[in-house]
Amino acid sequence: MARPARPDLAAMMVPLGRSLIAAELPILQSHDLKMWAYIVLLELREEPTRTQAALAQAIGADKTRIIGVLDELAERGLIRRTPDPQDRRARLLAITPAGKRLRDAVQRDIQANEERLLARLAPADRRGFLRGLQFLAELPPEEIAG
Protein backbone atom coordinates (compact mmCIF):
# COMPACT_ATOMS: atom_id res chain seq x y z
CA MET A 1 0.00 0.00 0.00
CA ALA A 2 1.22 3.47 -0.80
CA ARG A 3 1.68 5.96 1.98
CA PRO A 4 -1.71 7.41 2.87
CA ALA A 5 -2.43 10.94 1.77
CA ARG A 6 -2.72 12.11 5.37
CA PRO A 7 -2.06 10.91 8.91
CA ASP A 8 -4.97 9.49 10.87
CA LEU A 9 -7.19 12.22 12.26
CA ALA A 10 -6.64 11.13 15.86
CA ALA A 11 -2.88 11.09 15.32
CA MET A 12 -3.05 14.78 14.48
CA MET A 13 -5.85 15.79 16.80
CA VAL A 14 -4.65 14.24 20.06
CA PRO A 15 -1.14 15.70 20.19
CA LEU A 16 -2.46 19.05 18.99
CA GLY A 17 -5.09 18.96 21.71
CA ARG A 18 -2.38 18.25 24.24
CA SER A 19 -0.36 21.22 23.04
CA LEU A 20 -3.40 23.47 23.21
CA ILE A 21 -3.99 22.35 26.78
CA ALA A 22 -0.36 23.01 27.60
CA ALA A 23 -0.90 26.51 26.22
CA GLU A 24 -3.92 26.98 28.49
CA LEU A 25 -2.24 25.86 31.69
CA PRO A 26 -0.08 28.94 32.36
CA ILE A 27 -3.08 31.15 31.63
CA LEU A 28 -5.23 29.19 34.04
CA GLN A 29 -2.46 29.21 36.60
CA SER A 30 -2.12 32.98 36.38
CA HIS A 31 -5.79 33.16 37.38
CA ASP A 32 -5.30 30.47 40.05
CA LEU A 33 -7.75 28.15 38.32
CA LYS A 34 -7.52 24.40 37.73
CA MET A 35 -8.51 23.01 34.33
CA TRP A 36 -11.54 21.18 35.72
CA ALA A 37 -12.65 24.32 37.53
CA TYR A 38 -12.51 26.28 34.28
CA ILE A 39 -14.49 23.56 32.51
CA VAL A 40 -17.12 23.74 35.23
CA LEU A 41 -17.38 27.53 34.93
CA LEU A 42 -17.82 27.17 31.18
CA GLU A 43 -20.52 24.55 31.55
CA LEU A 44 -22.48 26.73 33.97
CA ARG A 45 -22.52 29.46 31.32
CA GLU A 46 -26.04 28.95 30.12
CA GLU A 47 -28.31 28.20 33.03
CA PRO A 48 -28.08 26.68 36.52
CA THR A 49 -27.55 22.94 36.56
CA ARG A 50 -29.86 20.90 38.70
CA THR A 51 -27.57 18.18 40.02
CA GLN A 52 -23.85 17.58 40.35
CA ALA A 53 -24.19 14.27 38.56
CA ALA A 54 -25.74 16.02 35.55
CA LEU A 55 -22.95 18.56 35.54
CA ALA A 56 -20.32 15.82 35.73
CA GLN A 57 -21.88 13.95 32.85
CA ALA A 58 -22.14 17.10 30.75
CA ILE A 59 -18.42 17.70 31.01
CA GLY A 60 -17.41 14.06 30.68
CA ALA A 61 -16.24 13.64 34.24
CA ASP A 62 -17.04 11.24 37.02
CA LYS A 63 -19.36 12.67 39.66
CA THR A 64 -16.81 11.87 42.36
CA ARG A 65 -14.16 13.83 40.55
CA ILE A 66 -15.76 17.25 40.60
CA ILE A 67 -16.66 17.37 44.29
CA GLY A 68 -13.37 18.92 45.35
CA VAL A 69 -13.55 21.26 42.38
CA LEU A 70 -17.01 22.47 43.39
CA ASP A 71 -15.88 22.81 47.00
CA GLU A 72 -13.13 25.20 46.02
CA LEU A 73 -15.22 27.16 43.51
CA ALA A 74 -17.95 27.67 46.09
CA GLU A 75 -15.46 28.66 48.76
CA ARG A 76 -14.02 31.31 46.44
CA GLY A 77 -17.49 32.61 45.66
CA LEU A 78 -17.27 31.71 41.98
CA ILE A 79 -20.31 29.42 42.08
CA ARG A 80 -23.27 28.99 44.37
CA ARG A 81 -24.19 25.50 45.53
CA THR A 82 -27.51 25.42 47.35
CA PRO A 83 -29.73 22.49 48.31
CA ASP A 84 -32.79 22.25 46.10
CA PRO A 85 -35.80 23.07 48.31
CA GLN A 86 -37.88 20.77 46.09
CA ASP A 87 -35.56 17.82 46.63
CA ARG A 88 -33.05 18.36 49.32
CA ARG A 89 -30.81 15.58 48.11
CA ALA A 90 -29.86 17.64 45.07
CA ARG A 91 -27.67 20.75 44.89
CA LEU A 92 -28.55 23.64 42.61
CA LEU A 93 -25.41 24.93 40.89
CA ALA A 94 -25.06 28.42 39.46
CA ILE A 95 -22.19 30.66 38.50
CA THR A 96 -21.85 33.98 40.33
CA PRO A 97 -21.03 37.37 38.77
CA ALA A 98 -17.46 37.01 40.07
CA GLY A 99 -17.32 33.56 38.47
CA LYS A 100 -18.50 34.99 35.17
CA ARG A 101 -15.92 37.74 35.25
CA LEU A 102 -13.10 35.29 35.95
CA ARG A 103 -14.31 32.78 33.37
CA ASP A 104 -14.55 35.47 30.68
CA ALA A 105 -11.13 36.91 31.50
CA VAL A 106 -9.54 33.48 31.22
CA GLN A 107 -11.35 32.68 28.01
CA ARG A 108 -10.30 35.99 26.47
CA ASP A 109 -6.64 35.14 27.16
CA ILE A 110 -6.99 31.59 25.86
CA GLN A 111 -8.73 32.58 22.67
CA ALA A 112 -6.31 35.43 22.08
CA ASN A 113 -3.52 32.87 21.91
CA GLU A 114 -5.60 30.64 19.66
CA GLU A 115 -6.32 33.52 17.31
CA ARG A 116 -2.57 34.03 17.00
CA LEU A 117 -2.33 30.45 15.71
CA LEU A 118 -5.37 30.63 13.46
CA ALA A 119 -4.00 33.81 11.92
CA ARG A 120 -1.30 31.69 10.32
CA LEU A 121 -3.86 29.85 8.22
CA ALA A 122 -5.06 31.11 4.87
CA PRO A 123 -8.50 32.72 5.38
CA ALA A 124 -10.31 29.94 3.49
CA ASP A 125 -8.49 27.23 5.47
CA ARG A 126 -9.17 29.01 8.71
CA ARG A 127 -12.87 29.21 7.91
CA GLY A 128 -13.07 25.59 6.82
CA PHE A 129 -11.02 24.40 9.76
CA LEU A 130 -13.28 26.06 12.29
CA ARG A 131 -16.48 25.03 10.55
CA GLY A 132 -15.35 21.44 10.18
CA LEU A 133 -14.07 21.25 13.74
CA GLN A 134 -17.26 22.69 15.19
CA PHE A 135 -19.39 20.31 13.17
CA LEU A 136 -17.40 17.20 14.07
CA ALA A 137 -17.11 18.22 17.73
CA GLU A 138 -20.87 18.42 17.97
CA LEU A 139 -21.42 14.91 16.65
CA PRO A 140 -22.41 12.42 19.34
CA PRO A 141 -19.54 10.01 20.12
CA GLU A 142 -21.52 6.99 18.95
CA GLU A 143 -21.87 8.59 15.54
CA ILE A 144 -18.11 8.96 15.36
CA ALA A 145 -17.52 5.34 16.31
CA GLY A 146 -19.88 4.29 13.55
Added chain:
Amino acid sequence: MARPARPDLAAMMVPLGRSLIAAELPILQSHDLKMWAYIVLLELREEPTRTQAALAQAIGADKTRIIGVLDELAERGLIRRTPDPQDRRARLLAITPAGKRLRDAVQRDIQANEERLLARLAPADRRGFLRGLQFLAELPPEEIAG
Protein backbone atom coordinates in the same frame (compact mmCIF):
# COMPACT_ATOMS: atom_id res chain seq x y z
CA MET B 1 -18.72 39.91 27.95
CA ALA B 2 -20.88 38.43 25.24
CA ARG B 3 -20.73 34.74 24.53
CA PRO B 4 -17.66 34.03 22.43
CA ALA B 5 -18.20 33.21 18.79
CA ARG B 6 -16.80 29.72 19.25
CA PRO B 7 -15.75 27.31 22.00
CA ASP B 8 -12.07 27.12 22.87
CA LEU B 9 -10.15 25.02 20.37
CA ALA B 10 -9.01 22.54 23.00
CA ALA B 11 -12.57 22.17 24.27
CA MET B 12 -13.56 20.93 20.82
CA MET B 13 -10.38 19.11 19.92
CA VAL B 14 -9.83 17.02 23.05
CA PRO B 15 -13.26 15.35 23.26
CA LEU B 16 -13.28 14.84 19.50
CA GLY B 17 -9.86 13.25 19.72
CA ARG B 18 -11.15 10.97 22.45
CA SER B 19 -14.09 9.92 20.30
CA LEU B 20 -11.79 9.24 17.36
CA ILE B 21 -9.63 7.05 19.58
CA ALA B 22 -12.71 5.24 20.79
CA ALA B 23 -13.55 4.62 17.14
CA GLU B 24 -10.08 3.17 16.55
CA LEU B 25 -10.09 0.79 19.48
CA PRO B 26 -12.46 -1.87 18.09
CA ILE B 27 -10.55 -1.79 14.81
CA LEU B 28 -7.25 -2.25 16.61
CA GLN B 29 -8.75 -4.98 18.75
CA SER B 30 -9.99 -6.87 15.71
CA HIS B 31 -6.37 -6.98 14.56
CA ASP B 32 -5.17 -7.85 18.08
CA LEU B 33 -3.11 -4.67 18.29
CA LYS B 34 -2.70 -2.26 21.19
CA MET B 35 -2.79 1.48 20.49
CA TRP B 36 0.86 1.96 21.40
CA ALA B 37 1.82 -0.95 19.15
CA TYR B 38 0.00 0.68 16.25
CA ILE B 39 1.72 3.99 16.94
CA VAL B 40 5.08 2.23 16.91
CA LEU B 41 4.33 0.53 13.59
CA LEU B 42 3.36 3.90 12.13
CA GLU B 43 6.53 5.57 13.37
CA LEU B 44 8.71 2.85 11.84
CA ARG B 45 7.11 3.59 8.48
CA GLU B 46 9.91 5.62 7.03
CA GLU B 47 13.25 4.12 7.96
CA PRO B 48 14.71 2.01 10.75
CA THR B 49 15.09 3.83 14.03
CA ARG B 50 18.44 3.69 15.71
CA THR B 51 17.52 3.52 19.39
CA GLN B 52 14.48 2.75 21.49
CA ALA B 53 14.85 6.04 23.33
CA ALA B 54 14.68 7.93 20.03
CA LEU B 55 11.59 5.99 19.02
CA ALA B 56 9.96 6.69 22.37
CA GLN B 57 10.68 10.40 22.07
CA ALA B 58 9.38 10.51 18.51
CA ILE B 59 6.00 9.16 19.56
CA GLY B 60 5.82 11.15 22.78
CA ALA B 61 6.23 8.19 25.10
CA ASP B 62 8.57 7.35 27.92
CA LYS B 63 11.32 4.89 26.97
CA THR B 64 10.25 2.56 29.77
CA ARG B 65 6.74 2.48 28.42
CA ILE B 66 7.41 0.97 25.03
CA ILE B 67 9.56 -1.95 26.15
CA GLY B 68 6.69 -4.36 26.61
CA VAL B 69 5.17 -3.12 23.36
CA LEU B 70 8.39 -3.83 21.45
CA ASP B 71 8.68 -7.22 23.15
CA GLU B 72 5.30 -8.29 21.84
CA LEU B 73 5.75 -6.80 18.37
CA ALA B 74 9.09 -8.60 17.99
CA GLU B 75 7.64 -11.86 19.27
CA ARG B 76 4.87 -11.65 16.68
CA GLY B 77 7.38 -10.95 13.95
CA LEU B 78 5.98 -7.49 13.22
CA ILE B 79 9.25 -5.70 13.95
CA ARG B 80 12.89 -6.73 14.10
CA ARG B 81 14.95 -5.66 17.10
CA THR B 82 18.63 -6.40 16.62
CA PRO B 83 21.65 -5.17 18.59
CA ASP B 84 23.62 -2.56 16.67
CA PRO B 85 26.95 -4.20 15.76
CA GLN B 86 28.56 -0.74 15.93
CA ASP B 87 27.34 -0.16 19.49
CA ARG B 88 25.91 -3.20 21.13
CA ARG B 89 24.11 -1.21 23.76
CA ALA B 90 21.66 0.07 21.14
CA ARG B 91 18.92 -1.86 19.36
CA LEU B 92 18.16 -1.31 15.70
CA LEU B 93 14.42 -1.26 15.12
CA ALA B 94 12.74 -2.00 11.80
CA ILE B 95 9.30 -3.02 10.68
CA THR B 96 8.93 -6.36 8.88
CA PRO B 97 6.83 -7.04 5.76
CA ALA B 98 4.23 -8.69 8.00
CA GLY B 99 4.26 -5.60 10.20
CA LYS B 100 3.74 -3.38 7.17
CA ARG B 101 0.82 -5.47 5.99
CA LEU B 102 -0.86 -5.35 9.37
CA ARG B 103 -0.20 -1.64 9.83
CA ASP B 104 -1.64 -0.82 6.41
CA ALA B 105 -4.70 -3.00 6.92
CA VAL B 106 -5.45 -1.30 10.22
CA GLN B 107 -4.89 2.16 8.80
CA ARG B 108 -7.17 1.42 5.88
CA ASP B 109 -9.98 0.52 8.26
CA ILE B 110 -9.36 3.53 10.48
CA GLN B 111 -9.26 6.02 7.63
CA ALA B 112 -12.29 4.45 5.99
CA ASN B 113 -14.28 5.34 9.08
CA GLU B 114 -12.77 8.82 9.13
CA GLU B 115 -13.69 9.36 5.50
CA ARG B 116 -17.27 8.53 6.40
CA LEU B 117 -17.20 11.43 8.86
CA LEU B 118 -15.38 13.85 6.57
CA ALA B 119 -17.90 13.12 3.85
CA ARG B 120 -20.46 14.96 5.94
CA LEU B 121 -18.59 18.22 5.55
CA ALA B 122 -19.09 20.54 2.62
CA PRO B 123 -16.17 20.03 0.20
CA ALA B 124 -14.68 23.44 0.94
CA ASP B 125 -14.93 22.89 4.71
CA ARG B 126 -13.45 19.43 4.39
CA ARG B 127 -10.49 20.78 2.46
CA GLY B 128 -9.93 23.67 4.85
CA PHE B 129 -10.37 21.45 7.88
CA LEU B 130 -7.73 18.97 6.74
CA ARG B 131 -5.31 21.64 5.59
CA GLY B 132 -5.68 23.61 8.81
CA LEU B 133 -5.41 20.54 10.98
CA GLN B 134 -2.32 19.29 9.21
CA PHE B 135 -0.65 22.67 9.46
CA LEU B 136 -1.40 23.15 13.15
CA ALA B 137 -0.47 19.55 14.00
CA GLU B 138 2.95 20.08 12.49
CA LEU B 139 3.70 23.17 14.58
CA PRO B 140 6.17 22.51 17.39
CA PRO B 141 4.43 22.53 20.79
CA GLU B 142 6.43 25.53 21.99
CA GLU B 143 5.08 27.53 19.09
CA ILE B 144 1.55 26.66 20.15
CA ALA B 145 2.20 27.70 23.75
CA GLY B 146 3.45 31.04 22.50
Added chain:
DNA sequence: TATTGTTATACTCTATAACTATA
Protein backbone atom coordinates in the same frame (compact mmCIF):
# COMPACT_ATOMS: atom_id res chain seq x y z
C1' DT C 1 -36.31 0.68 47.72
C1' DA C 2 -34.11 4.26 44.83
C1' DT C 3 -31.36 8.45 44.25
C1' DT C 4 -27.96 12.44 45.46
C1' DG C 5 -23.94 13.50 47.11
C1' DT C 6 -19.87 12.01 49.68
C1' DT C 7 -15.97 9.25 51.31
C1' DA C 8 -12.84 5.34 51.00
C1' DT C 9 -10.63 2.14 48.18
C1' DA C 10 -8.64 0.08 44.08
C1' DC C 11 -7.02 0.33 39.59
C1' DT C 12 -4.66 2.16 35.38
C1' DC C 13 -1.43 4.81 33.31
C1' DT C 14 2.72 7.16 33.52
C1' DA C 15 7.06 8.83 35.28
C1' DT C 16 11.21 8.31 38.45
C1' DA C 17 14.89 5.71 40.35
C1' DA C 18 17.85 1.90 40.56
C1' DC C 19 20.27 -1.78 37.99
C1' DT C 20 22.88 -4.36 34.08
C1' DA C 21 25.58 -4.26 29.97
C1' DT C 22 28.23 -2.10 27.02
C1' DA C 23 31.21 1.85 25.74
Added chain:
DNA sequence: TATAGTTATAGAGTATAACAATA
Protein backbone atom coordinates in the same frame (compact mmCIF):
# COMPACT_ATOMS: atom_id res chain seq x y z
C1' DT D 1 32.23 7.92 33.66
C1' DA D 2 28.60 7.89 30.57
C1' DT D 3 24.82 5.81 27.78
C1' DA D 4 21.07 2.11 26.07
C1' DG D 5 18.07 -0.72 27.69
C1' DT D 6 15.66 -2.99 31.44
C1' DT D 7 13.34 -3.69 35.92
C1' DA D 8 11.25 -2.12 40.19
C1' DT D 9 9.01 1.39 42.58
C1' DA D 10 6.23 5.40 43.31
C1' DG D 11 3.08 8.90 41.89
C1' DA D 12 -1.04 11.17 39.56
C1' DG D 13 -5.38 10.69 37.76
C1' DT D 14 -9.37 8.13 37.43
C1' DA D 15 -13.01 4.85 38.34
C1' DT D 16 -15.48 1.51 41.54
C1' DA D 17 -17.61 0.39 45.84
C1' DA D 18 -19.48 1.46 50.14
C1' DC D 19 -21.91 4.89 52.98
C1' DA D 20 -25.19 8.71 54.82
C1' DA D 21 -29.07 11.59 53.88
C1' DT D 22 -33.30 12.22 51.61
C1' DA D 23 -37.10 10.79 48.85
